[in-house]
Amino acid sequence: MIAPWLEPPWRRLAAWGRTPPHALLVRGRPGLGKTALARAYAKWLLCESSARADTACGECEACQWFEQGNHPDFRQVEPEFLATDAGGEGEAEETKGRGNKPSRQIKIDQVRALQDFLAVGTHRAGLRVAIVRPAEAMNQATANALLKSLEEPPPATVFLLVSSQPARLLPTILSRCQAITVAVPQRAQALAWLESQGLRDPEAALAFAGDAPLEALESGAAAGLRDTLPALLAGDWDPLAVVDRLQAEEPVAVVDALQKWVYDAGLVRTVGRARYFPRAAGAVGRLAQCSPAGLAGLGRTLARARAVASHPLNPRLFMESLFLELARVQGCRDG
Numbered sequence: 001m002i003a004p005w006l007e008p009p010w011r012r013l014a015a016w017g018r019t020p021p022h023a024l025l026v027r028g029r030p031g032l033g034k035t036a037l038a039r040a041y042a043k044w045l046l047c048e049s050s051a052r053a054d055t056a057c058g059e060c061e062a063c064q065w066f067e068q069g070n071h072p073d074f075r076q077v078e079p080e081f082l083a084t085d086a087g088g089e090g091e092a093e094e095t096k097g098r099g100n101k102p103s104r105q106i107k108i109d110q111v112r113a114l115q116d117f118l119a120v121g122t123h124r125a126g127l128r129v130a131i132v133r134p135a136e137a138m139n140q141a142t143a144n145a146l147l148k149s150l151e152e153p154p155p156a157t158v159f160l161l162v163s164s165q166p167a168r169l170l171p172t173i174l175s176r177c178q179a180i181t182v183a184v185p186q187r188a189q190a191l192a193w194l195e196s197q198g199l200r201d202p203e204a205a206l207a208f209a210g211d212a213p214l215e216a217l218e219s220g221a222a223a224g225l226r227d228t229l230p231a232l233l234a235g236d237w238d239p240l241a242v243v244d245r246l247q248a249e250e251p252v253a254v255v256d257a258l259q260k261w262v263y264d265a266g267l268v269r270t271v272g273r274a275r276y277f278p279r280a281a282g283a284v285g286r287l288a289q290c291s292p293a294g295l296a297g298l299g300r301t302l303a304r305a306r307a308v309a310s311h312p313l314n315p316r317l318f319m320e321s322l323f324l325e326l327a328r329v330q331g332c333r334d335g
């Protein structure tokens with residue numbers, strides 16, 4: 001059962017049946033379920049039953065292998081950090097053992113391993129399917145390696161690229177893929193779905209996730225910064241005390257929440273309402289009174305911070321610098 005907003009792109013995929021073009025690009029905002037859609041299609045392409053005309057049967061040997069993550073004709077290529085997040089126990093240990101943080105890029109070795117896999121025939125005499133996600137995690141060299149496979153596709157092979165930032169992909173890759181777009185659902189549809197998933201306060205979660213329902217579901221359970229940041233930044237606040245209270249939060253999440261906070265300040269200033277923190281328009285409003293130049297500068301500071309937020313040298317100092325800057329900008333009201 002796929003989420004309702006995935007049904008239109010699913011119908012486009014289903015129109016190809018089990019003979020799609022050799023390269024597809026599933027694109028759309030983060031947090032909409034693009035990978036779930038690609039996996040559902042991969043499973044159907046590999047399903048060996050004809051019991052269902054428009055979806056995987058879920059019962060045949062192939063479907064069971066797929067579910068268990070060991071279908072011999074399927075590969076999912078993704079950065080290490082995603083593979084370890086997914087709880088692949090052995091892999092996580094291995095990565096830790098080397099003392100490195102898991103890579104956020106898809107490495108060229110991973111694409112070469114995929115090509116080795118595609119160089120031998122299919123195991124089940126059907127299709128072979130490879131998901132590459134997120135495709136923008138390939139650097140230039142890696143993307144060029146994959147491009148060779150897209151230009152001269154091995155027989156009976158389907159590539160499913162998944163991307164939230166297709167503009168970052170090589171034009172030569174884009175031109176070889178048929179694009180399937182996953183659109184942001186209507187608010188009412190997303191809220192109804194979140195309620196059906198048993199999420200507490202779906203409205204606040206959906207707003208904070210920028211209307212992306214899967215992200216709302218994942219982050220919604222731990223309301224965290226969505227609730228604490230407005231409380232901490234209401235009234236007069238002390239930057240160092242705020243950082244004390246946020247010690248348990250990931251710097252990446254803090255930067256993300258601050259970027260939303262600053263975005264909302266700009267929105268409150270121009271149209272009088274907030275998008276990500278709709279119930280905190282009052283607290284956001286104080287920042288909204290500072291100069292547009294100050295807000296824009298703060299936005300740039302946060303964008304730079306975001307680039308290093310996954311590995312700050314000193315997380316505490318990193319967060320202090322952000323809240324000191326926020327306090328400074330907020331103190332500079334318009335004349």
Ligand SMILES: [Zn+2]
Nearest residue numbers: 047057060063
């Ligand atoms: Zn099946």
